[in-house]
Amino acid sequence: MTGFDADGVWLRCALHAHTTNSDGDLPPDKLVRHYAWAGYDVLAITDHWVRTAERSTRETLVIPSVELNAQCGGPEHDAHVLALGVATDPVAPEDAFAPLEEVVAWILENGGVPYLAHTYWSGLRTEQWESCPGLLGIEVWNAGCELEIGRGDSTVHWDEALERGRGFFALATDDSHHPGYDSGFAWTMVRAPEKSQEAVLAALREGSFYGSTGPEIRSVEVDDAAVVVECSPAASVTLVASRARGARANAGRLGYPKDSRILARDDRGLITAVALERPYAVPYGRIEVADERGRRAWTNPLWTATAG
Ligand SMILES: [Zn+2]
Ligand SMILES: [Zn+2]
Missing domain, CATH: 2.60.40 (Immunoglobulin-like)
Structure with missing residues (x-):
């Protein structure tokens, strides 16, 4: 399922963005307004280790979410994992982060949708994550990583995994920290029966979406x-x-x-x-x-x- 064979509406979604709850510039309510003005239908706020559950507005469905760290193939490889729609506040470990498999399992147990963020920026190798049970996919494009250091494009990682028969999906995201400077560059078009959290999360689980930095x-x-x-x-x-x-x-x-x-x-x-x-x-x-x-x-x- 890719979304093109489904009924429903297309929803323009920002699925990776930060607020003052971690290292972003705007407080959550202002970020919601920012993305509403930019023409988005859905915003997942993904602060580091803080689950942000800001109120939805008439224009914008807000999905409470968080960005977690995980060890990926050893303690020297720090991976970032999006926990979209997760229902529970995470507790940051006092010392080492948990292995990717455990972090993904925690996200699934708590109703969330796990996607691995910016694999190229993180310097990950495909073998380190492609066998992780329950992982749904990666970010094929992360605009912030591209704007800052030219490592936003993870198509090679995606293709390596697909070539080996792993049916991963891939999001395009802003990963905005400084809205206005690093927002509105990448989005995920979700095909869902309706604009609700349940429907958007189901579409993200099934692959009913495509990522874009411009083309429709x-x-x-x-x-x-x-x-x-x-x-x-x-x-x-x-x-x-x-x-x-x-x-x-x-x-x-x-x-x-x-x-x-x-x-x-x-x-x-x-x-x-x-x-x-x-x-x-x-x-x-x-x-x-x-x-x-x-x-x-x-x-x-x-x-x-x-x-x-
Ligand atoms: Zn990150
Ligand atoms: Zn981020």
């Missing part, structure tokens, strides 16, 4: 032979499938076609609909759309093999 993905249709994508005007649309395999359409006068056929363009020649050939027997496939400014959107895997 309007539809994705998959059959045995091809994937057909409709999107906002794009410079390229890619089927990322596995090593040395895949397909891509590139816009432009001599736009290089790789196993693709452009079905519609806007008046400037940018791609608005495309058919991408589905390679035979690849372990996974996901769609990535890029616009003229290099902003990207990422669907969840359209299919995956079973983990071996």
Whole structure:
């Protein structure tokens, strides 16, 4: 399930943001207003080790959440884990953080949805987290990590795990600490039956969403032979499938076609609909759309093999 085959509404969600309850600049009520003005429907406040349960407003559904630390493959590897919608206040350990498996289990026991944050920024290796039971996915893009040190893009980690049959989903987030400077750069479009905490959390568990830093993905249709994508005007649309395999359409006068056929363009020649050939027997496939400014959107895997 990727959201494109589901009924319901699309909700623009900020799923990683900080307030004065940890190291963010704005108090929780002001952050809610900030994201409402920026056109978001849902905000998960994820302060470090403080579960923030600010009141929802008419515009903005607030999901109480927290960002936790975990040991990931040894004490020298500090991982950050988003506990979205968790119902219990966490207690920070007095000395070492717990292993990732224990932190994820605690999140699940307390009704939360666990996603591993900014794997590239954290310097994690895919082998350190891809076997963790109950972990739902990672952040494919973390705007704050990109703005600060150029390590916001975790697509390689995601692809390594998908290639090995792990069906992880991936969020795009701001991880905002200084709203106005580092907010509104990345979001997750959730497809849910309604705007409620329960429905959004269920969609995050099922993969019914896509991440974006700009492009809109309007539809994705998959059959045995091809994937057909409709999107906002794009410079390229890619089927990322596995090593040395895949397909891509590139816009432009001599736009290089790789196993693709452009079905519609806007008046400037940018791609608005495309058919991408589905390679035979690849372990996974996901769609990535890029616009003229290099902003990207990422669907969840359209299919995956079973983990071996
Ligand atoms: Zn973090
Ligand atoms: Zn954070």
